[in-house]
Amino acid sequence: MSKKKKVEEEKVEEVLKDEQKQENQEKEKEETIEEKMIKIEADLEDWKGAYARKNAEFQNFTKRKQNELEEFRKYASEKVILKVLEAVDNLERGVAASVETKDFDSLVKGVEMTLSQMHGIMNTEGVEAIEAIGKEYDPYLHQAVMTENCEDIDNDHIVMELQKGYKMKDRVIRPSMVKVCKK
Numbered sequence: 001m002s003k004k005k006k007v008e009e010e011k012v013e014e015v016l017k018d019e020q021k022q023e024n025q026e027k028e029k030e031e032t033i034e035e036k037m038i039k040i041e042a043d044l045e046d047w048k049g050a051y052a053r054k055n056a057e058f059q060n061f062t063k064r065k066q067n068e069l070e071e072f073r074k075y076a077s078e079k080v081i082l083k084v085l086e087a088v089d090n091l092e093r094g095v096a097a098s099v100e101t102k103d104f105d106s107l108v109k110g111v112e113m114t115l116s117q118m119h120g121i122m123n124t125e126g127v128e129a130i131e132a133i134g135k136e137y138d139p140y141l142h143q144a145v146m147t148e149n150c151e152d153i154d155n156d157h158i159v160m161e162l163q164k165g166y167k168m169k170d171r172v173i174r175p176s177m178v179k180v181c182k183k
Helices: 003-075 078-101 104-124
Strands: 127-130 142-148 158-163 165-168 171-174 176-181
Touching: 078 104, 104 127, 142 158
Parallel strands: 142 176
Antiparallel strands: 127 165, 158 176, 165 171
């Protein structure tokens, strides 16, 4: 063989090797893309599973807190009711004693003591009466149900309290029902 042919054959072999190399590299690239896709899909499934678990945990937490809140609301007034029951017991004992003895004065005294006990319970719970008579009418504290023209009382001042109002820790829980002077 001549040198020229040998060189040409070597060139052809080199070109064939280069083409084969490129084909191998392209196959490797295709494989790496496929591998990457498989990995991404696996990661996606992991994320979906984690999301589903966290979502379920959150829903369980929400339900648990809602149940706890309902339970709290159900029995929130228990301590106050126990205090009121003491006053009810005292009223029942007073009525029973007055029926036996027919003593009206001791019944009145027992009712006064029970009323004092109820006021004490209200004070410990932060409930206080709203002052009304002689005060200027305030729609946030008072509910005007009647008006009267009084010469000796200023306009928009309260003449009479028909029902006491109460505040609990600076919040009005029942406004006073009042008669207001209107000129």
